[in-house]
Amino acid sequence: MSGQSQRRWHTPMRARSATEPHRTATPLELFFDLCFVVAVAQAALPLHHAIAEDHVAHGVGTYLIVFFAIWWAWMNFTWFASAYDTDDDVYRITTLVQIAGVLVLAAGVEAAFEDGNFTAAVIGFVIMRLALVAQWVRAARSDPDHRSVAVRYAFGVVVVQVLWLGWLTVPGSWSVPLFVVLALAELLVPALAEYAPGGPTTYHPHHVAERYGLFTIIMLGEAVAATTIAVKTGLAEGEHLVELAAVAASGLVLVFALWWLYFDRPARRLTSTPRVTLVWGYGHYLIFAAAAAVGAGLGVVVDYETHHAEVSGVVAGYAIAVPVVVFLLAVWLLHVRPAQTGAWLSTYPITAALVLLAPLGPAPVTVIALLLVALVVLTVSGSRRGVVTAGIG
Numbered sequence: 001m002s003g004q005s006q007r008r009w010h011t012p013m014r015a016r017s018a019t020e021p022h023r024t025a026t027p028l029e030l031f032f033d034l035c036f037v038v039a040v041a042q043a044a045l046p047l048h049h050a051i052a053e054d055h056v057a058h059g060v061g062t063y064l065i066v067f068f069a070i071w072w073a074w075m076n077f078t079w080f081a082s083a084y085d086t087d088d089d090v091y092r093i094t095t096l097v098q099i100a101g102v103l104v105l106a107a108g109v110e111a112a113f114e115d116g117n118f119t120a121a122v123i124g125f126v127i128m129r130l131a132l133v134a135q136w137v138r139a140a141r142s143d144p145d146h147r148s149v150a151v152r153y154a155f156g157v158v159v160v161q162v163l164w165l166g167w168l169t170v171p172g173s174w175s176v177p178l179f180v181v182l183a184l185a186e187l188l189v190p191a192l193a194e195y196a197p198g199g200p201t202t203y204h205p206h207h208v209a210e211r212y213g214l215f216t217i218i219m220l221g222e223a224v225a226a227t228t229i230a231v232k233t234g235l236a237e238g239e240h241l242v243e244l245a246a247v248a249a250s251g252l253v254l255v256f257a258l259w260w261l262y263f264d265r266p267a268r269r270l271t272s273t274p275r276v277t278l279v280w281g282y283g284h285y286l287i288f289a290a291a292a293a294v295g296a297g298l299g300v301v302v303d304y305e306t307h308h309a310e311v312s313g314v315v316a317g318y319a320i321a322v323p324v325v326v327f328l329l330a331v332w333l334l335h336v337r338p339a340q341t342g343a344w345l346s347t348y349p350i351t352a353a354l355v356l357l358a359p360l361g362p363a364p365v366t367v368i369a370l371l372l373v374a375l376v377v378l379t380v381s382g383s384r385r386g387v388v389t390a391g392i393g
Helices: 028-052 055-085 089-107 109-115 119-142 144-167 172-192 206-233 239-263 272-305 313-336 342-360 365-384
Strands: none
Touching: 028 055, 028 089, 028 109, 028 206, 028 239, 028 272, 028 313, 028 342, 055 089, 055 172, 055 206, 055 272, 089 109, 089 119, 089 342, 109 119, 109 206, 109 239, 119 144, 119 172, 144 172, 206 239, 206 272, 239 272, 239 365, 272 313, 272 365, 313 342
């Protein structure tokens, strides 16, 4: 019989083996990621406009809040699916409910940026999180060996979702401090659930590494798409052709270099210690958010070159320099520093420092692209000489 005819409506949700061979991303996971790109695009575009209109603090703050909701819902599903993907009909339907939730979140992004109204975004987030609670309840019923950890997850997530709904009612002056508190509460749920008696869950290291890598590719692809749209809009006016061509070419090289640096070495030791697992998984918030923000930054530079931005050239330059620096330092901390020895350890922070200086001079995007190309050359040269040892990244 075909795989489809063998799949059943409901099967016991047993933990999958952490050493299962040939474990790769499923079509459902890829579809899940694709739908999340809609929310990422909705967050990156108003960030671009907010910076270009000189509402930098508001734009960046709202972007970080919205992106946290997108990333956190994605990450929790990714780790759960690595441990409990039964691929029965109930599992598929519950996952599709999570996808519906992210689309509700995406629909509320504009209101969050323009009016500070997070109602739709929070409702979409809560839909995703409660759908995952249903999955944890299934795991608790079917997997006695991990019942306690599944119950802790379900209980913790439900409590925090109630608090998120309460967050919508607080005065505006309290919203940011309480957001930080509730975000920390979300981060604490896996830490408390996984490393108490009964844990951890049996996630698959290679599967998780692949999932994170695929989402990084999607974020970088979003940067390319955002840049393409911005350049196309500028070219429609028939002016500034030389400047736009330089931004487009430099932006493309810049994204290529970021891809190269992230995938220079495979992630292998995700589970060496609980601390490494948490730091590596949580640290990708910076990588994902920065990669998506690169596209917004390039859009701001295009607006500046076509005289549509209300910010200076320096501010426009930092709109691309800051996310690049965040990406570099996060990759350095998570992938390079644990695996690199000797003088090569300083190449990433030195490059990051030089990138921060680039907006103070002419053609910052081109200069940043050249700096990243130089870092790629140094990284490849160091790898071939055997300076870099195998590690996390």
